[in-house]
Amino acid sequence: MKVLLVDDEKELVTTLAERLNLRGVETQWATSAEDALVRLQTEYFDIAVLDVKMPKMDGLHLKRQMQERCPTMKFIFVTGHGSSRDFASGASEVGSDYYLVKPLKIDELIAKIKEALQR
Numbered sequence: 001m002k003v004l005l006v007d008d009e010k011e012l013v014t015t016l017a018e019r020l021n022l023r024g025v026e027t028q029w030a031t032s033a034e035d036a037l038v039r040l041q042t043e044y045f046d047i048a049v050l051d052v053k054m055p056k057m058d059g060l061h062l063k064r065q066m067q068e069r070c071p072t073m074k075f076i077f078v079t080g081h082g083s084s085r086d087f088a089s090g091a092s093e094v095g096s097d098y099y100l101v102k103p104l105k106i107d108e109l110i111a112k113i114k115e116a117l118q119r
Contacts, residue, residue, distance in 0.1 A: 001117055002044065005029040006036045006062065007051040007078070012102075016049075019106050025113070033057035033065075040069050047113055052079040074116040076109075078102055 003025055007013040013029045020027040028043065030036040033054060039045075048066060050059035057065075063075050080102040098116055100109065 001025060001046045001113070003027045003113060004036060004039060004043075004045040004048045006031075006033065006048060006054070006059070008032060008054045009051070009080075016104065016106070016109070020110070023106070023110060025110065033059075033062040036062060037065060037069075040066060044070070045073060047074040047076065047116055049076045049078060049109070049113070052077050074098075074119070076100065076112055076116060078104060 003020060005013050005017055005020075005027060006029070007016075008031055010031050013031060017027040017029040028039060028045070030039055033056060036048070036050075048063070050062055052059040054062075059077055063077075066073060066075075076098045078100045098112060100112065
């Protein structure tokens with residue numbers, strides 16, 4: 001499996017990528033929606049883990065653009081803004097199983113990635 005992490009918090013996304021790679025999950029990362037879309041021009045990913053709130057383009061809008069290019073790609077959303085309104089918005093679009101609140105537990109993220117890819 002090949003994972004793309006997208007989060008505007010560089011320290012978080014690089015640390016998550018490193019931890020996933022150490023556990024045998026091939027992972028790349030981007031710190032903006034624009035960078036993620038550029039990566040899709042040359043690389044294939046099975047799943048993307050997207051931050052909901054990012055500057056310029058939020059994760060839900062990014063998902064729609066990525067899905068146009070890669071219709072079989074799966075998605076998991078994460079947010080540091082775990083309000084009930086954010087959860088309702090994200091869950092209605094992607095399903096609550098694939099909407100996680102920061103701080104992320106690496107084992108929970110890996111389990112959700114595997115679960116999403118099996119569907």
